[in-house]
Amino acid sequence: xxxxxxxxxxxxxxxxxxxxxLFAFVISGVFTSNDFSGGKVGSAVVEINDxxxxxxxxxxxxxxxxxxxxxxxxxxxxxxxxxxQELRSTILRQQFEDLGIDIESDQIVEFIKNTGYAxxxxxxxENGVFNVEIFKNTIADWKETNxxxxxxxxxxxxxxxxxxxxxxxxxxxKAGVGATLAEGEFDYKLANEKVDxxxxxxxxxxxxxxxxQVSKDEMAxxxxxxxxxxxxxxxxxxxxxxxxxxxxxxxxxAVKTAVAKxxxxxxxxxxxxxxxxxxxxxxxxxxxxxxxxRNSDSKFDTIYKSKNQLPAVVADxxxxxxxxxxxxxxxxxxxxxxxxIMDRKKDGSVKxxxxxxxxxxxxxxxxxxxxxxxxxxxxxxxxxxxxxxPDADFTALARDNSDGPSAPRGGDLGYFQEGIMADxxxxxxxxxxxGTIGLVETEFGFHIIKVDDKQDVIQVATLSRAIEPSEETIxxxxxxxxxxxxxxxxxxxxxxxxxxxxxxxNVRPVNKLKEMDENLPGLGTQRSVVQWAFNxxxxxxxxxxxxxxxxxxxxxxxxxxxxxLMSVEDASATxxxxxxxxxxxxxxxxxxxxxxxxxxxxxxxxxxSTATALSRKSxxxxxxxxxxxxxxxxxxxxxxxxxxxxxxxxxxxxxxVTKKTAAVTLPNYITFSxxxxxxxxxxxxxxxxxxLKDGAEIEDxxxxxx
Numbered sequence: 112x113x114x115x116x117x118x119x120x121x122x123x124x125x126x127x128x129x130x131x132x133l134f135a136f137v138i139s140g141v142f143t144s145n146d147f148s149g150g151k152v153g154s155a156v157v158e159i160n161d162x163x164x165x166x167x168x169x170x171x172x173x174x175x176x177x178x179x180x181x182x183x184x185x186x187x188x189x190x191x192x193x194x195x196q197e198l199r200s201t202i203l204r205q206q207f208e209d210l211g212i213d214i215e216s217d218q219i220v221e222f223i224k225n226t227g228y229a230x231x232x233x234x235x236x237e238n239g240v241f242n243v244e245i246f247k248n249t250i251a252d253w254k255e256t257n258x259x260x261x262x263x264x265x266x267x268x269x270x271x272x273x274x275x276x277x278x279x280x281x282x283x284x285k286a287g288v289g290a291t292l293a294e295g296e297f298d299y300k301l302a303n304e305k306v307d308x309x310x311x312x313x314x315x316x317x318x319x320x321x322x323x324q325v326s327k328d329e330m331a332x333x334x335x336x337x338x339x340x341x342x343x344x345x346x347x348x349x350x351x352x353x354x355x356x357x358x359x360x361x362x363x364x365a366v367k368t369a370v371a372k373x374x375x376x377x378x379x380x381x382x383x384x385x386x387x388x389x390x391x392x393x394x395x396x397x398x399x400x401x402x403x404x405r406n407s408d409s410k411f412d413t414i415y416k417s418k419n420q421l422p423a424v425v426a427d428x429x430x431x432x433x434x435x436x437x438x439x440x441x442x443x444x445x446x447x448x449x450x451x452i453m454d455r456k457k458d459g460s461v462k463x464x465x466x467x468x469x470x471x472x473x474x475x476x477x478x479x480x481x482x483x484x485x486x487x488x489x490x491x492x493x494x495x496x497x498x499x500x501p502d503a504d505f506t507a508l509a510r511d512n513s514d515g516p517s518a519p520r521g522g523d524l525g526y527f528q529e530g531i532m533a534d535x536x537x538x539x540x541x542x543x544x545x546g547t548i549g550l551v552e553t554e555f556g557f558h559i560i561k562v563d564d565k566q567d568v569i570q571v572a573t574l575s576r577a578i579e580p581s582e583e584t585i586x587x588x589x590x591x592x593x594x595x596x597x598x599x600x601x602x603x604x605x606x607x608x609x610x611x612x613x614x615x616x617n618v619r620p621v622n623k624l625k626e627m628d629e630n631l632p633g634l635g636t637q638r639s640v641v642q643w644a645f646n647x648x649x650x651x652x653x654x655x656x657x658x659x660x661x662x663x664x665x666x667x668x669x670x671x672x673x674x675x676l677m678s679v680e681d682a683s684a685t686x687x688x689x690x691x692x693x694x695x696x697x698x699x700x701x702x703x704x705x706x707x708x709x710x711x712x713x714x715x716x717x718x719x720s721t722a723t724a725l726s727r728k729s730x731x732x733x734x735x736x737x738x739x740x741x742x743x744x745x746x747x748x749x750x751x752x753x754x755x756x757x758x759x760x761x762x763x764x765x766x767x768v769t770k771k772t773a774a775v776t777l778p779n780y781i782t783f784s785x786x787x788x789x790x791x792x793x794x795x796x797x798x799x800x801x802x803l804k805d806g807a808e809i810e811d812x813x814x815x816x817x
Contacts, residue, residue: 154166156169157169157194158809159808173190190627203273203280203800210283213276222275228246294784295787298786307723309721310741315761318695318698323691341682343681344672348672350619351667354665356661359581369576370448370576376392377389393406394437399453409574415454415568415570416568437450448576454570459528460565464523465536466491466505469556470556492550494508515555534553535551545565588663592665596654604652607654624641643655653667653668703763708765708767735762735764736760737760748766751767
């Protein structure tokens with residue numbers, strides 16, 4: 112390893128030659144220069160510890176991610192995902208190179224044995240065991256005969272190498288992480304040593320916030336002394352008025368009128384014949400499919416439907432109508448509709464429940480069921496007799512005895528039409544009255560069936576027209592948005608809300624928008640708005656109208672937050688309660704120069720309370736909340752001793768220890784030591800990477816390109 116390390120320090124070309132000679136492996140992409148070179152700094156989308164990732168390389172990976180995830184991710188989500196992946200792989204790779212961590216061919220194969228490739232039949236021998244030679248030969252064959260598959264493998268191979276190196280790296284760290292027996296004993300005692308106390312609490316809430324004055328200078332001083340807690344990223348505040356493109360009342364009425372006109376017949380003059388023809392309307396047309404093709408947003412649906420499959424707004428009405436009758440125009444969601452009953456099937460939908468008794472060899476039978484067909488039939492006949500008893504609870508019988516997936520629902524199969532179930536099952540359900548219970552056999556086993564209900568099904572023709580904004584409405588909306596933009600641009604920046612209020616527009620604020628955000632509350636994905644807000648040329652107070660897919664947004668930038676320490680205004684929501692609490696604590700302690708619980712309780716009009724079995728691992732006091740300092744003080748006192756005033760989380764405390772219970776001494780504490788070791792090692796991967804990330808010099812230029 113030391114020899115290889117010295118070679119690695121020389122040139123990239125040399126390391127490639129030596130690497131290929133030492134680790135000859137059929138997978139040619141394992142040792143490529145991509146692992147050792149960075150992008151050009153001038154076109155870097157991100158620089159990590161002075162190593163650049165070029166925008167060209169980054170875009171290729173975003174494109175690959177887009178093909179992989181499809182429409183499930185927005186463009187910005189893809190960019191951010193690839194960014195985080197590149198950040199992690201680069202930071203860790205730099206560590207691997209510093210430590211000389213590398214993967215040889217035999218190690219790669221061992222790693223692959225623990226991946227999904229080992230379960231792929233293409234890489235297994237006749238005994239179903241992963242075969243290294245078959246695997247190598249298959250990859251080699253891809254290289255010669257299937258370049259696309261081979262290129263895809265090369266990308267997967269890089270991921271496998273990275274994962275293998277990560278595993279090695281993190282295992283090295285984990286090897287140095289553990290817990291001693293003494294630590295195990297200490298952890299055991301934290302949970303099992305107990306203390307009982309009496310306490311008096313003077314809550315901070317007993318002093319009104321309005322009586323505590325905190326100056327801006329005091330907050331600034333606190334922020335300065337706690338800089339790590341008040342660092343902020345670059346961010347923007349803005350506000351906007353949204354002019355939504357939606358139909359007006361006039362548009363709705365126009366669509367309703369147009370739909371109503373299609374109901375009846377119309378007269379049409381035919382110039383060629385100098386005659387007038389009658390054009391059948393929705394009510395009288397003899398070719399419903401053709402009529403809907405010409406006049407409706409939806410085609411003729413020939414499928415028969417039960418009541419629960421119809422739109423809820425008209426289900427009862429349609430089910431009560433006769434064949435040939437028409438209902439409408441009516442509104443259903445964002446459309447006006449006409450519906451005509453084309454046909455009806457009496458009892459065309461059945462609701463049934465069943466108890467399935469399967470046997471070994473039946474279709475889809477659970478392999479754990481070993482009963483014979485004869486035993487299954489006998490069991491089914493027994494259950495049939497039980498089900499037919501006057502006081503039988505069919506639901507309970509099914510839940511307790513059925514082998515079918517409907518057992519948890521009491522055997523309920525819901526409503527179904529003819530042709531859905533197995534023939535024997537279907538014939539029983541549609542051939543018997545509601546309430547009938549009987550036994551049938553299918554390929555799935557024996558079924559005790561109960562016919563629960565029957566409903567008619569109807570064939571409905573529905574003409575539908577979407578309610579959409581008219582051209583006049585769209586033009587009017589554009590005019591309103593433009594007028595508002597002009598009025599606010601020409602006025603004082605602070606008057607944005609006042610001008611909106613005059614026109615009864617709703618102003619929506621957006622605070623602390625980050626540079627790579629894309630979603631704006633109320634507007635959805637609007638990356639262009641975010642980019643405008645972070646443009647160096649955009650100043651606070653600037654206003655711009657954005658054309659959106661469903662309207663217009665007039666946006667004003669109201670504030671810029673730069674990298675660094677928060678301002679007093681930004682941090683006040685956090686700092687003000689802290690400083691108020693400190694001042695309240697000082698005020699309460701100064702007003703109570705007492706030495707006993709009784710005196711403190713009497714001075715403040717509160718009661719003495721008790722708390723039992725408190726532990727340091729769960730330092731919660733009933734009635735007071737989580738108070739680690741107070742509980743810790745209790746363990747530091749002797750039994751019967753009383754504390755002074757303690758500045759707790761929720762108030763000023765005084766406590767008296769009434770009982771201390773030591774933890775039972777154990778023969779050894781290996782179990783607790785092992786638990787701590789496991790817990791510590793489980794945290795290694797994320798903790799180590801986060802520490803490396805925090806310590807890395809990262810220059811993020813994503814917003815320049817996206």
